[in-house]
Amino acid sequence: MPEGHTLHRLARLHERRYVGAPVEVSSPQGRFAAEAARLDGHVMTAAEAYGKHLFHHYGPQGIVHIHLGLYGTFTENVLPVTEPVGQVRMRLVGGTHWTDLRGPNRCELLTPAETEAIVARLGPDPLRRDADPERAWKRISRSRTSLAALLMDQSVIAGVGNVYRAEVLYRQGIAPMLPGKALSREQWEAIWADLCELMREGVRVGRIDTVAPEHSPEVMGRAPRKDRHGGEVYVYRRTGQPCLVCGTPVAHTELAGRNLYWCPTCQPS
Incomplete structure (x- = not known):
């Protein structure tokens, strides 16, 4: 299972590549299709990590919570996009790059209150400035x-x-x-x-x-x-x-x- 530094690296990468502009969001596998449809074309406002959890913020549309678990992986690619390979839970397409997520333990669209409840169950993260x-x-x-x-x-x-x-x-x-x-x-x-x-x-x-x-x-x-x-x-x-x-x-x-x-x-x- 990836440790916290991996999720913080992903958050920084996605911050650079996707935050501040509309993002195409889809679920080729179909298990995240309804949620992806709500997010598709909207602006990702922030990407952050807390411990082993990754959060993609989309303003009023909600927050995507990702926990990779033992088998989850992101693959990062440069445009143009290609046909999905394997079971792609979520695909992000931005202005220069695209990202596929496969096999996560969690990939769900949450409200701010639901996100806060997850964070509240976690101890301090040594990689966060707000850690106590x-x-x-x-x-x-x-x-x-x-x-x-x-x-x-x-x-x-x-x-x-x-x-x-x-x-x-x-x-x-x-x-x-x-x-x-x-x-x-x-x-x-x-x-x-x-x-x-x-x-x-x-x-x-x-x-x-x-x-x-x-x-x-x-x-x-x-x-x-x-x-x-x-x-x-x-x-x-x-x-x-x-x-x-x-x-x-x-x-x-x-x-x-x-x-x-x-x-x-x-x-x-």
């Missing part, structure tokens, strides 16, 4: 739940997924199973600051890189990481491989149905 990390700290500092689970809870922090969860805990030297209430305020502030920095860099470059310069492939003389998620990381999907810092084999388990990675030495219990 104190809201997340109040939840974490009172919880017996592990930090690994809390960081993946979108009602605690919005936009953090499996990669950022594993990597920020490694970078801060914190054991993933530490209960939230055992975390110090200083540790929390370091986690939040690190998430802000890492995720902003993710928006900028379009991939998740978490290793310090001294641990890069060039400096360490190792082969670059090969993984469909891209980016250089410390522990994510490195089960059994030596930690880049101490050499201890990276550990792995499942937590709430998701893979969890950590270094037992650099993140002692």
Whole structure:
């Protein structure tokens, strides 16, 4: 599932390409046809992301809410348009580009009140200027739940997924199973600051890189990481491989149905 930086990149891209001018909206698949007909030819007024949610605003016509889930994808193209390939839920056509959306978990037309209700269920987003990390700290500092689970809870922090969860805990030297209430305020502030920095860099470059310069492939003389998620990381999907810092084999388990990675030495219990 795409993490928050991906949705913020999409919001910025769609802001540049479609906001401020009439947009052709259609649903070749048909599952969004009635809603697309209401939007077709109207002006997209804003595109924004909150956590893993993307919102296209069309003024009085409503707001398109998109959650990609595990299988949703956008494909971005330059005009002219071509015939749809596969199950295209929503197609946008602007003055210079066109975009197809396939396989999202959610693609729906909402009112402002319905949109606000979705946002109200989410924790602060490290990529938004209006984020209030104190809201997340109040939840974490009172919880017996592990930090690994809390960081993946979108009602605690919005936009953090499996990669950022594993990597920020490694970078801060914190054991993933530490209960939230055992975390110090200083540790929390370091986690939040690190998430802000890492995720902003993710928006900028379009991939998740978490290793310090001294641990890069060039400096360490190792082969670059090969993984469909891209980016250089410390522990994510490195089960059994030596930690880049101490050499201890990276550990792995499942937590709430998701893979969890950590270094037992650099993140002692």
